[in-house]
Amino acid sequence: MEIQKSDHHEQNLTSPRGLIHKVLRRTSSRRSPTAADHNPSPVFLETSNSKFLKQKDIDDAIKDPEKAGTHDNRIEDEKSDLLGYEICSGKLTLDNKSKSASGEQSGSGSSSNCFDARLTTEALVWGSNILKLEDIVSVSYHSGLRHFTVHACPLEKRSSGLSCFMKPRKIQKDLRFLSTSPHEAFRWVNGFADQQCYVNLLPHPMASSKKHSSELIPFDNMFDPCVKCRSPPKILVILNPRSGHGRSSKVFHGKVEPIFKLAGFKMEVVKTTHAGHAKSLVSTIDFSTCPDGIVCVGGDGIVNEVLNGLLCRDDQNVAVSVPIGIIPAGSDNSLVWTVLGVKDPISAAMSIVRGGFTPIDVFAVEWIQSGTIHFGTTVSYFGFVSDVLELSERYQKRFGPLRYFVAGFLKFLCLPKYSFELEYLPISDGGGGGEHKIVEGQDKVDASDLYDDVVRRSRVECLPRASSLSSIDSIMSTGIMSGGDLEVSSPHANNEPSELVRALDPKSKRLSLGRTSTFKEPEEVIHPQAHVSSTPNWRRSKSKSRTEKAWPGSGATNDANSSRGTTTHDKEDASSTISDPGPVWDSGPKWDDEPKWDNQPNWEPETPIDLPGPLDDIELGLTKELVPSLDERWTVRKGRYLGVLVCNHSCKTVQSLSSQVIAPKAEYDDNCLDLLLVGGSGRLRLLKFLVLLQFGKHISLPNVEYLKVKSVRLKAGPNTHDGCGIDGELLHVKGQVRCSLLPQQCRLIGRPAKNPVQ
Numbered sequence: 001m002e003i004q005k006s007d008h009h010e011q012n013l014t015s016p017r018g019l020i021h022k023v024l025r026r027t028s029s030r031r032s033p034t035a036a037d038h039n040p041s042p043v044f045l046e047t048s049n050s051k052f053l054k055q056k057d058i059d060d061a062i063k064d065p066e067k068a069g070t071h072d073n074r075i076e077d078e079k080s081d082l083l084g085y086e087i088c089s090g091k092l093t094l095d096n097k098s099k100s101a102s103g104e105q106s107g108s109g110s111s112s113n114c115f116d117a118r119l120t121t122e123a124l125v126w127g128s129n130i131l132k133l134e135d136i137v138s139v140s141y142h143s144g145l146r147h148f149t150v151h152a153c154p155l156e157k158r159s160s161g162l163s164c165f166m167k168p169r170k171i172q173k174d175l176r177f178l179s180t181s182p183h184e185a186f187r188w189v190n191g192f193a194d195q196q197c198y199v200n201l202l203p204h205p206m207a208s209s210k211k212h213s214s215e216l217i218p219f220d221n222m223f224d225p226c227v228k229c230r231s232p233p234k235i236l237v238i239l240n241p242r243s244g245h246g247r248s249s250k251v252f253h254g255k256v257e258p259i260f261k262l263a264g265f266k267m268e269v270v271k272t273t274h275a276g277h278a279k280s281l282v283s284t285i286d287f288s289t290c291p292d293g294i295v296c297v298g299g300d301g302i303v304n305e306v307l308n309g310l311l312c313r314d315d316q317n318v319a320v321s322v323p324i325g326i327i328p329a330g331s332d333n334s335l336v337w338t339v340l341g342v343k344d345p346i347s348a349a350m351s352i353v354r355g356g357f358t359p360i361d362v363f364a365v366e367w368i369q370s371g372t373i374h375f376g377t378t379v380s381y382f383g384f385v386s387d388v389l390e391l392s393e394r395y396q397k398r399f400g401p402l403r404y405f406v407a408g409f410l411k412f413l414c415l416p417k418y419s420f421e422l423e424y425l426p427i428s429d430g431g432g433g434g435e436h437k438i439v440e441g442q443d444k445v446d447a448s449d450l451y452d453d454v455v456r457r458s459r460v461e462c463l464p465r466a467s468s469l470s471s472i473d474s475i476m477s478t479g480i481m482s483g484g485d486l487e488v489s490s491p492h493a494n495n496e497p498s499e500l501v502r503a504l505d506p507k508s509k510r511l512s513l514g515r516t517s518t519f520k521e522p523e524e525v526i527h528p529q530a531h532v533s534s535t536p537n538w539r540r541s542k543s544k545s546r547t548e549k550a551w552p553g554s555g556a557t558n559d560a561n562s563s564r565g566t567t568t569h570d571k572e573d574a575s576s577t578i579s580d581p582g583p584v585w586d587s588g589p590k591w592d593d594e595p596k597w598d599n600q601p602n603w604e605p606e607t608p609i610d611l612p613g614p615l616d617d618i619e620l621g622l623t624k625e626l627v628p629s630l631d632e633r634w635t636v637r638k639g640r641y642l643g644v645l646v647c648n649h650s651c652k653t654v655q656s657l658s659s660q661v662i663a664p665k666a667e668y669d670d671n672c673l674d675l676l677l678v679g680g681s682g683r684l685r686l687l688k689f690l691v692l693l694q695f696g697k698h699i700s701l702p703n704v705e706y707l708k709v710k711s712v713r714l715k716a717g718p719n720t721h722d723g724c725g726i727d728g729e730l731l732h733v734k735g736q737v738r739c740s741l742l743p744q745q746c747r748l749i750g751r752p753a754k755n756p757v758q
């Protein structure tokens with residue numbers, strides 16, 4: 001519980017309360033008035049972050065005074081900055097008239113409710129109670145009065161008898177404090193505002209009523225109530241009323257909207273009326289109506305629609321900078337849980353209120369024949385999972401979210417064989433993150449120009465949506481529930497790269513997690529490819545990567561540049577791979593404030609190959625050509641696969657009882673895709689995969705290959721169903737599709753939680 005109370009009133013050093021007082025005294029004595037007074041901005045907060053120690057330490061101290069005493073010296077030495085720097089301090093009385101202050105907070109007499117209080121850069125502390133600033137929604141304050149109300153959503157233990165079995169949850173609380181004078185109240189409120197808390201500045205009651213109170217100060221004595229409060233965000237909320245089996249409206253209006261209102265948000269709420277509504281709305285919306293972003297309420301499906309709506313706009317330069325907030329209210333919300341570490345609507349709302357942005361990679365699935373593109377942020381999948389997704393549509397009305405289990409079970413019982421032809425472009429080395437070879441001049445490139453081509457294609461209407469699924473977890477869990485006859489599939493199955501590929505492509509060998517497999521070949525490896533590529537003419541772009549940031553050990557990638565400037569292939573390599581730089585996207589965020597490009601090293605190719613660029617770029621003096629590299633070798637595979645999954649992040653799932661993570665090595669901003677090839681066929685093999693997936697052991701299976709790749713091309717085999725799931729949206733593979741990465745082309749509102757609530 002974040003708001004804590006100790007029964008110990010003595011302020012000795014071994015009591016938790018004493019400990020806190022001691023800590024605060026020390027922070028106070030250490031306080032640099034200059035820092036606190038003149039630089040209380042988030043920058044100050046961040047630069048001081050390393051000094052802030054965990055709330056857990058305080059929790060421990062309060063729970064176990066003896067332990068706290070034992071560790072006193074340690075705390076004295078190491079944790080004296082536990083609560084950051086002090087912003088202001090003084091006496092505060094917790095007003096027991098406050099309707100939501102809990103009984104334990106409110107004593108009977110005013111003296112027992114009067115505390116020494118401090119506001120620090122991390123928390124509000126009164127007596128032995130601590131409320132973290134990150135849990136504060138806003139502060140309401142009537143100018144000229146001596147009270148103010150702190151609206152917060154701290155983590156609280158459940159009050160029921162089963163509380164020890166139930167996880168704590170965030171609950172909204174209002175804490176009304178009375179300070180010693182109106183001036184003091186103003187000082188406190190200003191302190192909150194300095195810490196980026198939104199202040200609902202309400203007029204002096206005398207301004208609207210005849211009310212007189214001892215609290216009021218005479219008008220002539222009133223100071224200028226100029227609270228430096230941040231301006232309230234203006235957002236568009238898109239709510240899928242069907243999400244989470246129709247719970248989403250209740251979740252939004254009951255839990256989230258009140259928080260947004262307290263935080264001063266100005267919002268327009270649109271409820272979708274049909275599938276595709278969010279996409280069409282976002283593709284035409286005037287961004288000036290929602291300058292602070294679009295908040296999606298629902299599952300991963302509605303987020304996917306919004307993303308696609310943004311990326312198919314004519315003004316994609318602007319569109320990609322529009323931040324997306326997510327309130328999880330769907331069947332599953334893998335994206336926000338994996339990236340920001342929140343899975344309940346209140347935590348997500350708090351994350352949005354706190355603000356900040358998290359850039360994430362996006363992937364694009366392109367239908368090569370038609371040029372249609374569909375974007376995603378989580379995972380695209382082919383094979384068993386997409387089949388279940390399709391089948392589940394039939395049971396939507398009857399089974400709701402359980403339809404995935406039903407469909408999965410049925411599909412498991414009559415499991416077909418899936419075969420795919422696929423090619424993938426492994427990242428050049430473990431630290432490369434799939435860096436494209438680039439030449440100088442990058443720093444002036446407007447990154448948004450670099451994927452015009454893709455976005456142009458994406459404007460073509462995507463293939464009709466057949467169904468939706470918010471998570472593949474439900475499907476992935478199905479097999480465990482399934483029993484039945486188990487068919488052992490062909491002993492010939494093996495997903496490991498052939499010895500030839502392994503021998504010739506040491507990188508793919510390294511990247512397949514160093515697993516030595518006894519599993520036999522399931523697929524053919526396509527031998528010498530005479531052609532350079534079947535890739536359509538992507539706009540070749542010299543794109544600056546963020547290697548240094550995401551992949552610190554990426555020197556090897558830079559070294560690989562020495563091989564740039566030639567299209568000649570190593571003869572040996574040509575036997576198992578084809579050379580194609582593949583599609584290239586800009587690798588820098590479009591919206592970053594920082595002059596990122598300036599920090600990048602100059603990558604000067606010795607003999608760069610200049611591919612023809614668009615005229616406007618030439619006129620601008622920009623050279624954005626990609627230089628093919630020997631390292632960029634497509635590995636070609638063909639054979640039976642139960643599933644092919646291309647993940648953009650680790651894909652944690654909200655629903656699973658286990659801590660299921662589909663792609664444990666994937667990061668949402670690592671500039672590469674994680675490819676899982678589940679080789680072979682048959683129920684036994686599938687069941688093993690699904691069971692081990694629950695324990696995060698699936699990648700150790702001999703028929704599972706795990707690779708970090710830049711790009712994947714895939715075509716369903718002759719008798720294989722052509723379903724393709726992208727973030728729960730079902731599409732169909734017609735011919736070949738290519739899955740490629742757009743580094744950091746989306747930004748989520750909020751920052752990853754330090755301590756995700758499980």
Ligand SMILES: Nc1ncnc2c1ncn2[C@@H]1O[C@H](COP(=O)(O)OP(=O)(O)OP(=O)(O)O)[C@@H](O)[C@H]1O
Nearest residue numbers: 243244272273274298299301302330331468469470
């Ligand atoms: N009003 C609507 N009626 C029907 N479908 C809708 C509506 N609004 C959005 N959709 C579609 O519903 C799909 C699922 O939405 P979302 O992921 O937000 O919810 P969910 O509860 O996780 O979904 P599901 O349980 O169906 O997987 C999306 O693909 C979206 O296109």
